[in-house]
Amino acid sequence: MIEIRELTKTYGGFTALNALSMTIDAGTVFGFVGPNGAGKSTTMMILATLLGPTSGTAKVGGYDVTEKPKDVRRLIGYMPDFFGVYDNFKTTEYLDFYGASYGIPRTERQKMIPQLLELVNLTDKADFYVDSLSRGMKQRLCLARCLVHDPQLLILDEPASGMDPRARIEMREILKELKSMGKTIIISSHILPELAEMVDEIGVIERGQLIAKGKVADIQRQMRASRVLTIRILEREAEAANELRDAMHVSYVQHDEKGIHLHFGGDDAEQSGLLLGLIEKGYKVITFSEAQTDLEDVFLEITKGAGAP
Numbered sequence: 608m609i610e611i612r613e614l615t616k617t618y619g620g621f622t623a624l625n626a627l628s629m630t631i632d633a634g635t636v637f638g639f640v641g642p643n644g645a646g647k648s649t650t651m652m653i654l655a656t657l658l659g660p661t662s663g664t665a666k667v668g669g670y671d672v673t674e675k676p677k678d679v680r681r682l683i684g685y686m687p688d689f690f691g692v693y694d695n696f697k698t699t700e701y702l703d704f705y706g707a708s709y710g711i712p713r714t715e716r717q718k719m720i721p722q723l724l725e726l727v728n729l730t731d732k733a734d735f736y737v738d739s740l741s742r743g744m745k746q747r748l749c750l751a752r753c754l755v756h757d758p759q760l761l762i763l764d765e766p767a768s769g770m771d772p773r774a775r776i777e778m779r780e781i782l783k784e785l786k787s788m789g790k791t792i793i794i795s796s797h798i799l800p801e802l803a804e805m806v807d808e809i810g811v812i813e814r815g816q817l818i819a820k821g822k823v824a825d826i827q828r829q830m831r832a833s834r835v836l837t838i839r840i841l842e843r844e845a846e847a848a849n850e851l852r853d854a855m856h857v858s859y860v861q862h863d864e865k866g867i868h869l870h871f872g873g874d875d876a877e878q879s880g881l882l883l884g885l886i887e888k889g890y891k892v893i894t895f896s897e898a899q900t901d902l903e904d905v906f907l908e909i910t911k912g913a914g915a916p
């Protein structure tokens with residue numbers, strides 16, 4: 608659905624995107640994460656044909672964003688991080704206005720608008736003025752606006768920013784529904800654990816370069832250094848902790864009332880070997896568990912040092 612090759616964008620002498628390459632398959636919900644100023648919005652605006660690249664190419668649905676912007680625009684719905692709404696419209700009129708600007712006939716708009724309002728949970732606000740809506744509701748209305756022409760790809764720049772937890776959950780549910788409708792979605796955010804729950808894949812961008820991309824679980828698995836094991840042993844736990852300090856791939860062993868905590872740098876086979884070794888030495892292992900690193904940890908680990916001057 609998306610093919611980005613060596614995409615570079617410079618603002619004056621400043622390089623915001625530095626030969627960024629990545630592909631996103633149709634039907635994927637892709638989380639685009641990175642610290643402030645990493646280049647997420649720049650990438651999304653280029654995909655949305657609102658900004659021209661300095662060099663490199665970006666294609667959406669096979670169409671080049673520079674050569675075929677009109678074809679690209681038909682395929683996409685773009686929600687910027689800062690959006691303007693027309694406060695003197697009522698909710699329904701607002702969507703009707705956008706539908707009309709896409710050339711959608713009136714009878715079709717009349718059918719579609721209630722469906723869109725239902726999708727974004729604003730049915731009961733159909734006759735409210737836009738400026739009377741809360742921030743979260745306005746954001747959902749903007750999302751509905753992006754959907755008036757039934758685009759295949761949604762480009763959502765920080766849709767969860769400034770939302771309270773309940774509003775974010777609502778947004779997540781809406782995205783799930785859109786995914787089930789077969790849409791491809793790119794969503795950027797700083798709220799990493801939130802993203803982890805709703806995306807299939809993540810791409811981590813730092814200083815205009817993609818520094819990691821893959822399924823959330825795969826990226827977590829690659830992060831060997833952050834694998835943290837906790838082991839509880841029935842008797843002689845302190846003795847086991849001491850032995851573990853000398854074991855292969857083990858670093859940072861700590862022993863407290865909750866058990867032995869250690870960092871393990873080996874792979875899955877080596878991890879099972881560690882457990883087997885303890886049992887063979889006669890230790891009665893009660894639990895042997897791997898702490899789940901969340902996306903926040905992964906992100907911090909991956910970007911460690913990458914942002915340093």
Ligand SMILES: Nc1ncnc2c1ncn2[C@@H]1O[C@H](COP(=O)(O)OP(=O)(O)OP(=O)(O)O)[C@@H](O)[C@H]1O
Nearest residue numbers: 618621623641642643644645646647648649650688
């Ligand atoms: N019009 C512009 N002129 C000059 N520099 C710009 C312009 N737009 C963006 N930049 C710079 O390019 C870099 C990338 O910006 P971009 O908005 O793409 O980052 P981002 O990852 O979306 O960040 P954020 O999460 O803060 O929105 C930043 O350093 C920004 O200051």
